[in-house]
Amino acid sequence: MEAPAMSATGTITMTMREVDRFKAIQDVVDGRLTPTRAAERFGLTTRQIRRRAARLREHGSEGLVSGKRARPGNYRPQAATANHALSA
DSSP: OOOOOOOTTOOOOOOHHHHHHHHHHHHHHHTSSOHHHHHHHHTOOHHHHHHHHHHHHHHGGGGGSOTTTTSOOTTOOOHHHHHHHHHO
16 A cells, blocks of 8 residues: 655644654664664664654655544444434
């Protein structure tokens, strides 16, 4: 599945946690921080850090934003079930 194309003037909404991770991953990409130190800082593995650094190189900052944003949860009840439960 491909990431959606974004224009140069598009807006990306990030949480403060995502911004903090973006800065650290950017430091890893730029060589100012080792993947091991970044992994320790966020409680991740070095493999996860390397994968996120590769995603940052390929997709830019939007590659680090959660893909689950604005999508319903997996365990959300169906509308009919929710209405039935609320009417009882």
